[in-house]
């Protein structure tokens with residue numbers, strides 16, 4: 001079809017001299033049409049882990065994305081649950097800035113997203129205003145329902161076909177809603193296959209429009225199946241959680257595969273913060289169920305894998321592979337039996353926050369992987385950058401480089417932190433649950449710090465419990481170096497990275513003090529908020545004895561006044577000055593030193 005248009009153009013231009021020059025003109029127009037404007041196709045799965053090996057069982061993802069693109073092996077979700085994480089992806093803001101901190105009202109969900117005005121002021125709206133055709137199918141947000149889908153319609157889209165609650169997670173009885181049409185039930189059809197068909201139809205529409213486009217395809221796999229008899233807004237609604245449901249053609253697969261028996265798999269010794277530490281060891285009956293649950297996740301991902309294959313076949317036949325970036329990720333990760341947890345997310349363990357990110361497209365190194373530390377906060381600026389749209393000043397992240405040279409430069413800049421945050425409940429998915437079923441006070445601030453020389457996790461909980469894991473020696477996060485019994489144990493190291501552990505804690509706590517309320521530049525370069533002259537930009541720099549007094553004596557500590565289920569600033573202790581300058585005794589620290 002593009003070829004036809006080019007012939008017409010060429011004819012109109014009267015460019016009918018020799019066959020060779022015709023061809024040259026056409027080639028040059030084709031080249032311009034295909035390279036001056038890039039498109040994005042974003043495949044966003046739901047609850048797909050990077051730690052439990054799900055990507056090892058997706059042959060088409062391996063073929064089209066891993067072998068032909070770059071695998072960002074250190075990519076993180078900053079709030080490990082669907083709606084807050086998706087709100088971060090679509091606003092470019094950390095959760096403490098967009099304040100969508102839960103899946104459901106009053107702290108989160110689509111109604112709150114709309115009520116806060118985000119629906120008029122977020123990535124789809126901004127990109128559509130920049131002239132990009134915006135298309136979306138699948139799950140957008142939680143509590144986007146058959147009753148509220150039109151009040152308001154999600155802003156900023158050219159073509160849509162959304163999955164709606166209470167049928168979003170019902171693999172065999174989904175309901176979709178397109179444009180301003182009424183919702184349509186797909187009872188008996190397999191959800192991911194419907195999403196694939198709709199994604200391909202939107203791709204056709206985007207291609208026909210001749211406009212630069214951004215298509216998101218967001219299947220629910222491998223999320224668990226949920227049967228609900230009303231949305232969470234309906235009085236007396238009930239939920240039934242089961243393992244994800246595979247397409248009939250995939251139900252026989254992976255019968256021998258089990259949840260990885262990693263160092264933190266249902267351990268004999270408890271680990272983690274107190275509510276995790278109190279969990280009983282999981283018995284064999286439940287482990288067997290969780291292995292089946294794991295198999296069901298892999299089976300459910302097969303339809304996504306086929307979707308990816310279908311997508312690449314179409315991009316190839318449309319000759320769009322030259323000017324289209326395909327980005328593959330998941331809203332958050334997942335744990336199964338790790339640390340004696342059942343199946344679920346919502347914690348800050350690596351299983352929950354570490355997620356896949358693979359990018360393929362023009363100039364992206366093929367069959368490549370990188371250890372560059374990136375987060376979901378960086379996705380919005382990355383989309384803008386790839387589409388050549390100026391970045392929004394409010395973004396809390398920065399564009400992820402996609403070229404070899406960009407990756408090399410970024411690695412030299414040593415961006416090493418991930419700012420993780422969470423408010424509210426944790427729960428288990430599947431037929432087994434915790435006692436009580438919703439764990440309260442799962443509210444915390446955490447940091448991941450990753451470089452060639454160190455790999456650390458640090459957190460402060462609303463109970464004011466602290467965790468520190470040295471993930472080089474303890475990748476399973478089994479030994480909290482700040483847990484009293486560990487501290488007293490003769491095997492607990494009193495030194496880490498060549499200095500007393502408390503020196504590291506002082507630095508990490510000061511950094512967390514900045515990131516827990518950061519905005520824009522202070523989220524991207526939090527050390528600069530502490531060291532405005534740029535003396536320090538990594539943990540390694542900060543560990544200089546020059547700064548012992550600064551960190552160990554002068555800085556305020558991250559401390560909670562109480563636990564809340566949402567972002568109530570008043571419960572979260574002292575706050576870093578919003579303008580990014582640290583004060584002590586009323587004086588900015590840099591005039592004070």
Ligand SMILES: *[C@@H]1O[C@H](CO)[C@@H](O)[C@H](O)[C@H]1NC(C)=O
Pocket residue numbers: 067367
């Ligand atoms: C990808 O790279 C690995 C080595 O890193 C190599 O073994 C493999 O053959 C490559 N695959 C492709 C498709 O080029």
Ligand SMILES: *[C@@H]1O[C@H](CO)[C@@H](O)[C@H](O)[C@H]1NC(C)=O
Pocket residue numbers: 099106107108566567568569
């Ligand atoms: C976040 O939203 C909640 C309501 O969900 C509100 O009570 C709280 O004040 C908000 N926090 C901030 C910092 O705006």
Ligand SMILES: *[C@@H]1O[C@H](CO)[C@@H](O)[C@H](O)[C@H]1NC(C)=O
Pocket residue numbers: 167173174175184185186187
């Ligand atoms: C499927 O969903 C429709 C509503 O979209 C509902 O009327 C129907 O009862 C559901 N079917 C089953 C088997 O739950």
Ligand SMILES: *[C@@H]1O[C@H](CO)[C@@H](O)[C@H](O)[C@H]1NC(C)=O
Pocket residue numbers: 235236
């Ligand atoms: C919800 O359940 C309560 C208690 O059983 C009952 O009084 C109420 O009428 C129910 N509401 C609806 C809408 O069914």
Ligand SMILES: *[C@@H]1O[C@H](CO)[C@@H](O)[C@H](O)[C@H]1NC(C)=O
Pocket residue numbers: 229230234235236237238
């Ligand atoms: C859902 O089912 C429960 C139990 O059968 C019933 O009490 C409740 O009224 C139902 N809720 C809705 C919204 O249909």
Ligand SMILES: *[C@@H]1O[C@H](CO)[C@@H](O)[C@H](O)[C@H]1NC(C)=O
Pocket residue numbers: 283284285286432
């Ligand atoms: C295993 O644990 C589950 C969930 O706590 C419980 O329902 C079941 O009875 C236990 N089975 C055995 C054999 O102890």
Ligand SMILES: *[C@@H]1O[C@H](CO)[C@@H](O)[C@H](O)[C@H]1NC(C)=O
Pocket residue numbers: 031035322
């Ligand atoms: C576009 O892709 C074709 C193969 O489909 C290739 O021959 C051509 O060199 C590519 N053009 C550019 C500009 O990358």
Ligand SMILES: *[C@@H]1O[C@H](CO)[C@@H](O)[C@H](O)[C@H]1NC(C)=O
Pocket residue numbers: 533534535546
């Ligand atoms: C920080 O850097 C500035 C400018 O290079 C220098 O003047 C100052 O002494 C440094 N401060 C410390 C504490 O190292």
Ligand SMILES: *[C@@H]1O[C@H](CO)[C@@H](O)[C@H](O)[C@H]1NC(C)=O
Pocket residue numbers: 440441561562563564
């Ligand atoms: C949760 O935190 C609140 C406020 O800090 C406290 O009152 C409550 O007892 C805690 N609940 C649990 C289960 O620890």
